[in-house]
Amino acid sequence: MTILVDKKKKLFTLQTKNTTYQMKVGKFDHLYHIYYGKRIDHQDLSYLMYNGPSHYVPYPHEAKNRVGSLTLLSQEYPTVGTGDLGSVALDLENYDGTRVVDLKYKNIEVINGKYSLEKLPTFYANNGEAQTLKITLVDDLTGIEVELFYGVFGNNDVITRAARMSNLGKKPIKIHKMQSMSLDLIFGQYDLVHFHGRWGAERNYERLPLSHNVTSFGSNYGVSSSKENPGFLLVGKNTNETDGYCYGFNLVYSGNFRATAEQGALGQSRVTLGLGDDQFSWKLEPGELFESPEAVMSFSGYGMTNLSHNFHDVIRNNLCRSKYEKARRPVLVNNWEATEFDFTGKKLLQIAKAAKGIGADLFVMDDGWFGNRYDDNRALGDWFVNEKKLGCSLNELVKKINAMGLDFGMWFEPEMISEDSELYRHHPDWALNFPQRKALLDRNQLVLDLSREEVRDYLFERISAVLDSANVSYIKWDMNRPITDWYSKNLTKGRQGELQHRYILGLYELFGRVTRKYPDVLIEGCSAGGARFDLGMLSYEPQIWTSDNTDPINRLGIQYGTSFFYPVSAMGSHISDSPNQQNGRVTPFSTRAAVAMCGTFGYELDITKFSDEQKEQAKKYTKLYKKVQDMTCNGDYYRLASPFDRSNDLVAWQVVSKDKSESFLTVVVTNVVANASFVYVQLRGLEASDNYEVNGEIYSGAALMNAGLKLGRFKGDYPSQQIYIKEV
Template structure:
């Protein structure tokens, strides 16, 4: 059993292969957190301490016992109104307009399998792979319930958490704050690892000590955002890639979020993950329920690499779905940087023909194929093929590309509308605009109100009418602005609109996945602006960043790797000088960096030299050789490209018989010193042959001393070693 309830001790113990999570119902009915860490047995309530602490109040139930205070006890679901003055996981405005929720234990159940969340993405598992604990807490004055859900995937060292608020009162309430995951640690010194950024420079890793007060990251943009990613790590100060304790929380949600971490007055640490508080006030009438998204949690006592591998395995095999979740993805060419809006059917076919000659497997038609869409200024919302521009029907174009031996893919941006569009002229109230105010434009577009079913249905039907015109095998789903001017003409409360918007997005995607199960969908939001676990449930790969510069990508993909598997990272070889940075880099280097993802091209093949085309053929052959290892292998970060002379990473097969080490030089000086790359994850004291040179290496020496990186002429050179265990 992975979940054990001890009736005598009133403890719930959740075991995974290597970890244990324990909580306890105390004598007053509060659900207290006891332990989360390396696998352990027995009751750990000895960790709780009770002292008379000034200005820390006592529940009335405690009578004259001044040592009992919710202001200092570790809790599973802390709420406002119990005398706990730390940042709460839940704030509810009650029917009588008071702000108080005193949740006490009522009941629980344990069952095999993984819970599912209606209308929301979630980790999935069958009855043999997971167990679920449901704990019902109730405010005995209002009758409002908080139903806590925990699922355990033992083989993955994963625990998921969600909460359902049930309005069992007789009147209207409002959920003002909700964090489905809380972790209270009574001791220890921790760092808060977060992933910040901006458009075209996403998920930069930041590590800062957790001190007194509250450190908070989040997104107010209606999406998970380029600026902060909805996944965090809490690590012991001394934790490294290979040693030390660390905890992860990844929000399976694509809207606004916040994560908070801080020490209290007694040096206890609280970590929260949940909804953004701003513009969130979800109304519930009597009898209604509100289901939160879930948070994926994991713990590693063996450092950050193992923690990342736990998350990678879970997301790749139990969050991503469909035909492509474990299949090597087709090598694609995207038309955007080759021609932007300036193309015709003939120019597209010429580009596709060159792609086919080079061994590329899929051609993707990006923005500009519909309506009057010749620039950013017009056309969004009018999803009708511009046959005049293509010189044929979409079906005919697809047929010609298929005849070349290429699959066909297409770009869409369903959530957006231009004011210069037939859709906006007919339905201006379908866009987010606050009455009496002029809207904030971004990329000359407004956001459609996906909280309204009729809006979602209309766009869904338009998109399906396009997809039904030919053999479409790939969709790039884009979202090119943040959400502002939030107002829905039909909502009973504006505080529910942003969450209902995300539910509308998920409804659209779920219908699309079910109707077209063989289409590969790649998520995108100006690159990595909605790179989150929620989207992976529908789109098993996400465009990592609009910035395709390989040197910037070293940092972007480094930060991404802490949480997300390489199999979901959209990564392409683009032109040099790069269109975003104007940096000049070797074609080999661009290919090496792109190989650490789903792999593809984004450039005008007709402008390449014969030498560059030969390099593409070599890269494609190399990708096919290593794709399975990259997609399913254990990922190791060998250097930090934010600070080191090079970016280096490694993929190791689960059986440890094969490893691919890749390195890109960043800093270059005269009379350059030699750097040694230490190889990880191989079997102890075992001989491995490097397949290019044929040289034999001892794995222990590779780990302890490393392999010297060659000193070559030129900037940004790429290096690679492929090690195979010697029989």
Template sequence: MYDNHQDLYHLQSKNSSYIIQLVRGYAAHVYYGPKLRHNGNLSGMLKLQERASFSPNPVNEDRSISLDSLPQEYPQYGTSDYRSPAYQVKLENGTRITELVYQSHRIYAGKPELPGLPAVYVEQDHEAETLELELLDEVTGLTAVLSYSVFSDFSAITRSVKFVNGGKETVELERALSASLDFADSRYDALYLSGAWARERHVQRRRLAPGVTGISSRRGSSSHQQNPFIALLRPETTEQQGEVFGFSLVYSGNFTAEAEVEQFGTTRLQIGLNPFDFSWQLQPGEEFQTPEAVMVYSDEGLGGMSREYHRLYRTRLCRGTHRDQERPILVNNWEATYFDFNADKIESIAKAGSELGIELFVLDDGWFGRRDSDNNSLGDWFEDRRKLPGGLKDLAERVNAAGIQFGLWFEPEMVSPDSELYRSHPDWCLHVPNRRRTEGRQQLVLDMSREDVRAYLYERLSDIFRTVPITYVKWDMNRNMTEIGSAAAPSYRQRETAHRYMLGLYELLEKITQEFPDILFESCSGGGGRFDPGMLYYMPQTWTSDNTDAVERLKIQYGTSLVYPVSTMGAHVSAVPNHQVERTTSLEFRGDVAMSGNFGYELDLTQWSETEREIAAKQIKDYKEIRGLVQQGELYRLLSPFEGNETSWMFVSDDREEALLFYFKVLAEPNAPLRNVKLEGLDLEKDYLLTTSGEIFGGDRLMAAGLPVSSLSGDFSSMWVQLKAVK
């Protein structure tokens, strides 16, 4: 709604309101929080007051206005606001001063696509409404179009910015964030997800204080170390209650997210492309589009925020044939064989899996070139006839004959110095002249900003997809970028390389996934090094972590679920002692953890005992019955692995007719207290049957008093319970 008497814009999502007001041409932020009525009195919400002379006044006749204290929608530096700017531009004369003021606006039904970038979408225009605010710098002719889309069925607002150079001179963007939001106070905690390879997305929470609290990536990908997500929440907010403001960036490359508490006790939250080592030249008439930021408001705690992101990303970010389908149970040969296999060995694992009820076999690294270790052949995407005498097609047909689908691992963005591709095209990797080419895992990064590189990868991959009966692809990326430069770019565009890489990757992914819609693509980057919304737009699931230890996975999967739906998380049972931490846990415990995601195995099934086969067969049978609820249900986190020895979560169907409770205890305790776990998300008025015991309990009792779980004994113990509403 636009109120032309007050120059006020009131945006309403399902459960939240967002209000913008024009103040002397500046787009000022007024309110973000619980949904307000359009017909309520919204005047007077923005308070203006003159400050000290160290906060200058750009409007001489109104000294209550200072950009140093005015809450703004897209602030600039150099015209009296000393806080972090949302954008910065270098002009031909070397100066960096611009000033964006209101020019026009447009309100329309629906949500536009972002050219060349992943974004949340709508299937019908009535699902969302979009406001575009056009701001103009009159001196240069530079325009910034601020885009806001609000959803009728989600408590979510998306933001992005399009820059248009309408002037006569070339300008250079040096900072171009997707969203900036000024909160009226600083009584918040910042919550974010950090870690390392094999220790991804651990939950971090800290109180804001004067200064900057921020996270970022300069690695060329969203990274294992930080995730492109940050939330502000009140100190008293818990999993179940309290205010949360979530900010998630739909992007897979370098990013920044920070909260700045300034002198007057307000907070500026910003998220977008990392300005470090970034610039983008805009010649007259050219445009630049920022990635999309997705904001979610919840007054039902972190759980409420998560479930809002889950519903939105599961149904309006993920796309394609497999978005709403149940995901197959798979076995991957990586930890079973590593590089040491042949066609007969692969067929034997596939047959063993088929006998247990597994639906998909995935051939991992080592099938191409002369790949007997990780020091060669990346880029040479031709089957190794030493290991596979009949080639990939023959192997896939043998696997299919065993009653199981066939999937394949690739690492398309990489090249080995010891490869035919590198020897033919040494300039195709990221590099800079006269500098060493730093290797990681004995490989270099192909320059995805180059059209010829993308054309080669498309040709090789699409040829395999057309000739081999593949139903699944694992797309890996096992190192971060160094020497970020492109031989195909002129000197003045070298700082565009990292972003152009992502745009090139997105272009290739769009082309391939649209041409082969029946293939289920799973993204991977050494596990969870690129677990972000940008990749989920093209591939509806991600290998959550290379760490398959069940105890570590409790934290990894719990932290991942803060933003990402369970349907996006690959989770496998691996051998013990675990290959990452050398821990030995029971097959039952490993199975229960993995069944809380997209379930599979990553070990040599042919080496199992009869007892292990019986346990696995039951796991597979059980998961086929419950996977629809696990992958598409509402997730409720009950006990956090970051806070103690126990973890618990549950899945509830949309109609609250069915639920699953999972409970995990890491270490046994002597004389432990009797423990009940209180459930969530059930219907208070319904009775529920526990299918394992036949007992019936009211939803009110289960949520208020809980279910007993203290009967478990021993280290690494777990249980899960299925509940069905009694008719």
């Protein structure tokens, strides 16, 4: 049984294969969190709860013995106005202006299968692999009811959470903050691991001690952003990749979010995660309901690698419904870095012919194919094929490329609009902009108001018209600016705080329509590179362009940080030119290929200019990637040496097939020194008692994992080595 309910004790326990999560209703009907950690069978753990006096903290009026302050007790869903002085999960304003909601236990329900949300993407279950626990809490005075949902994936050690609020009272209320989850840990010393960044340097690993100050981080970019990622960890002081306890949290959402982490006065710890609350508010009329995005969490008692595997598996198996989630991804060639806007149909055909010559499967036509789009200052929104530029219709171009044996893909940026566009001239009111003010610009473009149905209808119509006109099998869906001008002409005064969330709901509605109509089209997400790399996007598209920075040495850190929550199969990664377009670094072709193979492999340069030697190299690496692709995208990923470890001169990672019959090791040396020692790497994830062939030699799995593998002494600029390992 995954969910255990003791109605007499009002004790609720969620059991997964290796973890236990326990809650209990207290004396005054508040819902308390008791324990989350390694699995413990058949035990009431409420003896762990604080039962001392409440010194200089408020406690419930009923607590005549001065015991029971919600500031000191570990809660499941803390709320405003109840005496909890930490970061609360729910903050709302009642009709009379009071900021208080006191939720008490009402009932509980165990449901076979996985819950879903009405307008937001969620994880889903296959063949009864999950159960749902629904706990209903209510404030009898105001008629506010909150349902807490817990989706339990027992074999994955994963629990999802969401909250649904209903206004059953007679007056409207205003929500100021509604988090998807809160977790209180009664004791323990922890570090916070989060992933910060900027354009071209996304998801940098940073580990900080959890302190008594509130650490608050998130995004106010209108997207999940490159500044912070919604995924973060709480880890024990001595936890590393292979040992120690750690908690992971993430959010199925693509807009503004907020996370907090803090240590309480008596050593307890709390984390919260949910919607961003900088400008957010939502008016909830009587009879209406509001749903929070889904959060997902996991616990590992065996280090951070095991935690990553929990997330990787559930993302690959239970999030995206695209057929490409399980299918082999095409090796693609994108023309952007080769031509930018300066291309013709003839030039694209030359690149496509060269792509076929190196074994690619897919040719992608990037920005510049529509309207009057000859630079990035115009035409966004005018999604009409520029046949004059192509020299033919889209259908004719695609047929020629298909005849070469290649599939065809193309770039869109549907959410954006240029002031210099036919669409803006006809519908300036469709752009987000504050009244009587000049709009803020980024890349000389504005953002369409996706909260408006007519805007979504127009975009769906134009995307459909293009896709229906030719055999298009791939879309790169881009989004190249943050959202700042939060004002919709479609919302009344006092409801502009709803726009941030309504935009994302509109985006998901549009994505849903496109993916349902075109289930055979592979969609790759992009937002100025990796600024919207999140579980919400991965619900609709199985892969995301990891960063606009294609320099392989910079990518080591970007892809390392991304790997903590997201599988290799989600990371778009390509070979680009050298010197690199972003930073000018010169790197060997072999290293660019090695790093690009840690993702959905492709090429982002003018391959028509390849020398004969480069053509042969490209054929070699395309063939090698196809050999290891299934293992890379569906196997277990191991971080062996970190790019953020200053004591290392190398970065190493390894993928292992699920049946442990094969493995693939990659090592990149970032600082070559004179008179260097040999490089030694201890492998992981193999079967200790089995034998494996490495470069013609036979080793036991135990030897490779414990004694390690001796490589060589590297020379040159940024050398690398890849080793295929096969069970014998």
